[in-house]
Amino acid sequence: GAVVRMEDPNICYIPIGDLLNEARDALPGTTGTLIHNEAFSLFEAMSAVEIGNIKMDTGMLATPKTIDELIADGAAPSELSVDQVLQIVDRLIALEATWYNGGALASTVFSCLYMLRPERIQSNAALYAYCTALKDTCSAVRALVMQGGVAEEEDFNIHCFGLPIDEGVGVSSKQEDKVLPLLSKALDLCEEMAASEQQAGRAREAELHAALSLRLQLRRELYMGLTASLKIGSPDLEAAQKHFTKALASLDAMPQGHTQEAEPPAQASSDSSSSVVGFDDNVNRHLLAPAPPRAIKVFGLCEARSHMRTTLDHLLQALQVQQCADLGSLLSWAQSFSLLRPSTLPRSLAHMLLLPRTWGLPDPGSTDPPKPAPSSTSSSGTKAPPTPPAWMLTRDMVRESCALEPFAHGKLGPDVEMFLEQSVIALGNWVQALLMNPCRLRRRLRRGLEDWGNLYQHALNADTSDQFQAYMRKVGWQWVPMDGEGGQDPQGPLATWVERYTASTMLSHLLLGFELELYEAKEYNMIYWYISMLYMSQRTALQQLQSTLPARTQSKKIANKKAEQQQAASAAQQTYQRRQQALLAETLQAELSHYLCQGMVRVMLALKAAGIQSDPDPPFNGLAQRFDQRFAAFHNLVVRPEPVVFETYAASVNIGSHTPESVLQLATDAFGMARKVIKFLQTSSQMAAVPASVQVELKALDRVAAQNMLASTVLVRSLQQEPGNLPKVAFDFQHHRHYPTLAVKTKGN
Numbered sequence: 001g002a003v004v005r006m007e008d009p010n011i012c013y014i015p016i017g018d019l020l021n022e023a024r025d026a027l028p029g030t031t032g033t034l035i036h037n038e039a040f041s042l043f044e045a046m047s048a049v050e051i052g053n054i055k056m057d058t059g060m061l062a063t064p065k066t067i068d069e070l071i072a073d074g075a076a077p078s079e080l081s082v083d084q085v086l087q088i089v090d091r092l093i094a095l096e097a098t099w100y101n102g103g104a105l106a107s108t109v110f111s112c113l114y115m116l117r118p119e120r121i122q123s124n125a126a127l128y129a130y131c132t133a134l135k136d137t138c139s140a141v142r143a144l145v146m147q148g149g150v151a152e153e154e155d156f157n158i159h160c161f162g163l164p165i166d167e168g169v170g171v172s173s174k175q176e177d178k179v180l181p182l183l184s185k186a187l188d189l190c191e192e193m194a195a196s197e198q199q200a201g202r203a204r205e206a207e208l209h210a211a212l213s214l215r216l217q218l219r220r221e222l223y224m225g226l227t228a229s230l231k232i233g234s235p236d237l238e239a240a241q242k243h244f245t246k247a248l249a250s251l252d253a254m255p256q257g258h259t260q261e262a263e264p265p266a267q268a269s270s271d272s273s274s275s276v277v278g279f280d281d282n283v284n285r286h287l288l289a290p291a292p293p294r295a296i297k298v299f300g301l302c303e304a305r306s307h308m309r310t311t312l313d314h315l316l317q318a319l320q321v322q323q324c325a326d327l328g329s330l331l332s333w334a335q336s337f338s339l340l341r342p343s344t345l346p347r348s349l350a351h352m353l354l355l356p357r358t359w360g361l362p363d364p365g366s367t368d369p370p371k372p373a374p375s376s377t378s379s380s381g382t383k384a385p386p387t388p389p390a391w392m393l394t395r396d397m398v399r400e401s402c403a404l405e406p407f408a409h410g411k412l413g414p415d416v417e418m419f420l421e422q423s424v425i426a427l428g429n430w431v432q433a434l435l436m437n438p439c440r441l442r443r444r445l446r447r448g449l450e451d452w453g454n455l456y457q458h459a460l461n462a463d464t465s466d467q468f469q470a471y472m473r474k475v476g477w478q479w480v481p482m483d484g485e486g487g488q489d490p491q492g493p494l495a496t497w498v499e500r501y502t503a504s505t506m507l508s509h510l511l512l513g514f515e516l517e518l519y520e521a522k523e524y525n526m527i528y529w530y531i532s533m534l535y536m537s538q539r540t541a542l543q544q545l546q547s548t549l550p551a552r553t554q555s556k557k558i559a560n561k562k563a564e565q566q567q568a569a570s571a572a573q574q575t576y577q578r579r580q581q582a583l584l585a586e587t588l589q590a591e592l593s594h595y596l597c598q599g600m601v602r603v604m605l606a607l608k609a610a611g612i613q614s615d616p617d618p619p620f621n622g623l624a625q626r627f628d629q630r631f632a633a634f635h636n637l638v639v640r641p642e643p644v645v646f647e648t649y650a651a652s653v654n655i656g657s658h659t660p661e662s663v664l665q666l667a668t669d670a671f672g673m674a675r676k677v678i679k680f681l682q683t684s685s686q687m688a689a690v691p692a693s694v695q696v697e698l699k700a701l702d703r704v705a706a707q708n709m710l711a712s713t714v715l716v717r718s719l720q721q722e723p724g725n726l727p728k729v730a731f732d733f734q735h736h737r738h739y740p741t742l743a744v745k746t747k748g749n
Helices: 017-025 042-047 067-072 082-100 125-148 173-199 203-229 237-253 301-323 327-339 344-352 395-401 414-434 438-463 466-475 493-515 521-548 563-610 623-637 646-652 660-683 692-721
Strands: 728-732 741-745
Touching: 082 125, 082 203, 082 301, 125 173, 125 203, 125 344, 173 203, 203 237, 203 301, 237 301, 301 327, 301 344, 327 395, 327 414, 327 692, 395 414, 414 438, 414 466, 414 493, 438 493, 438 623, 493 521, 521 563, 521 623, 521 646, 563 660, 563 692, 623 646, 660 692, 692 741
Parallel strands: none
Antiparallel strands: 728 741
C-alpha cells in the first residue's frame, strides 16, 4: 500500500492490512493449530505468548490509568505529612529489596509515582532527595550487575526501557555532585526538625524525623559505597568499605514500629496494590513484555530490612578479596564466599573486582584495548601502565603457585608462556562459576572441564619443552620425565598442577549435587565411590608436588654471602616452607575426605547386603547407564584424573563373601581414620597454613565421623541381635552439606 505520513515527521507508518489478510487466508482451516516457524522448539514453546489468555497476554488485562490520570485522581499528593513520607520511604526499601531478588524495576521501585515524577515534590526536601538518590542507586546497581557478569535472568532483571533512569554502565561525577548535596540538605533539615520537635515536647514527631534521617543516611552511604566501587580504573575500595559499614550501622539503628507495613509479607505479591499513598502496580504495564512478568513476592518491611542487612554484610565480605595475595588464598576466599549464597549484588561486586578491565588492564587473551585508566607518571615523565592488584589472577600468581622462580619470568619459552596464559583463563572461568547461583554454578563447573582438558595438553607441551627442562635442572627440580626413565608418564610438574585443580573442579561439581538435592539415597554408594577416587587422584598429585619441589638455599650456604643475599635466601627459604605447609595441609584434607567417602561407601554396601537399601532401579535404564549419566561427561572432557569406567566400579564394590557386619566394621575403621587426620590437622604445629574457615569445617566433619562411627556400631548390634527386624536408616545433612550423619531407628526405639 501507499506510505502514510502521520503528524510526526520522524515516524513513517506503512499499512500492512493486505499482508495480514493474505496471512489469514493461508491459515489452516482446522482450529487449535499452533502457528510457528521451522525453528520452533520446546524452549520457544515455553516462552511463547498465548494470545487471549489472561495469565499470559497483558493485552487481555484492563487498561490501566496513566500516570497523569492517577495524579489527577489524587493518587500522589504533593502535600505529605512526615508519617506519610516515612511510609513511602519504607515501601521503597521493600520494593528495592524485591528488585534485587528478581522483580522487574518497572513493577517494583518505579511503581512509585513520585519516582516517575520527582519534580512534583521538590518542596519536600527529604522525599525528593531520597527519590533522586534511589534513582541513581538503581543506575549504579544495574551498572554493577552488568559489569560483574555473573547474573542470569532468574537472578536479576536489568531491563529499564522507558523508565527515567540512566542506562549507562557507570555513575558520572555530575550525578554525584547533584545527589550528595540534596541528601546532605535533607539530612540537616531532618536533624533540625527532630531537635526542634523534641524541645517542643512532641516526642512522636521527633521520632519520625529521626527515623527518616536514618533512612536518608542509609541511602547516602549505600549510594556512595556503590559509586566508590564503580570508578573504572581506580575503584576506591577503602572508601566503599567505610560507606557500606556506615550503611549497615544506619540500618541496625533503625527502630521498629514507626510505620505499619502496607500488607503482610505472606499476602504480598507483584500484582497487589499497596495502601501506601503514591504507588500503583500497573502504572508501567505498557513498558513490560507482552507476557506478564512472573509473580514475585514483594518483601514486607521487616523482611526487606533483613535482606538489605544481609546484602550489606555480603558486600563487605566481597571486599575481603583484598586480603588475598596468592592463588591458594584467592580460591579459598572464592569458595568460602560462594558458600554464603550471596545475592546478585555482592556476587557481581566480587567478580568485578577480579576483572582486569576494572583496573584498566586488558583481559587475558583479548586483543581489544582496555578502557583508559588513571596511571602514575614515572620520573622520566612517561605514564606507567596500571598495576594489577595483588588479588587479581595474573601470570605471576600462577607462576608463584607452580613454584616457578621470579628470575625465570619470560625465560621459559613459548610453551610455558602459553600455559601460563591459558591457566589464567581457566582459573578465571572457575572463579566466575563459583560466583554464580548454585544451579548455574554446577553447570558451569562441568563446562569448565573443557578448559582444564585443553590446559592439560598445554602443560604437557610445557613440561617437555627444552627450555623448561633446562630450568628444572638449574633449580634442582627432580622429576621422572627429566631423568629419562623409560615407560613413565610424560606428565611433569605443570601437568600435575593442572590435574590437582581439575580434580578440585570435578569434586565441586559432584559435591554440589548434595546441596541441590539431586541424588537419591540409593545413588550415594556410586557418588561417594567416584568422589573417593577423585580425592585419591588429588592426594597423589599433591604428594608429587610436595616431594619434588626444588630445595631452596640451605642455611649453611648463607654464611659466606653478603647481608642482602642472606636476607633474600632466608626469604626464599620461608616461602618454600610456607608452600610445603600449604601442600601438606591440602594433602591431608584430601586424605580426610577420602576416608569419609570410603566410610560412606562401605555403609551403603552393608545396607544393601543386609537388605535395608537397594540399588537404584530406574524404569528405562540400568545401573551402568545411570553411572554413565552421572560421570560420562568427565571422560569426554579431561585426560587426568584418569577416567573410571563402570566395570571398575562394579568390581570395586563387590564385597564377595564379606558379611554386612564385617563391612560395617570396615566403615567404622574408615571413619576412625578420618577422625585421626582431623585431630592431626587441628593440633599439629605444622598446620599453621590451615585458615579459620577450614577449622570450622573440620569440627563439622569430626562430628559427622563420630556420629557415623556410633551409628555403624548400632547397626552391627541390631543385625546381630535382631536379624529378623531390619532397622531403618535415614541420612541427615544437618551437620554438613556434603556428608550425612546416619540416623538408625530400630524396632525398639
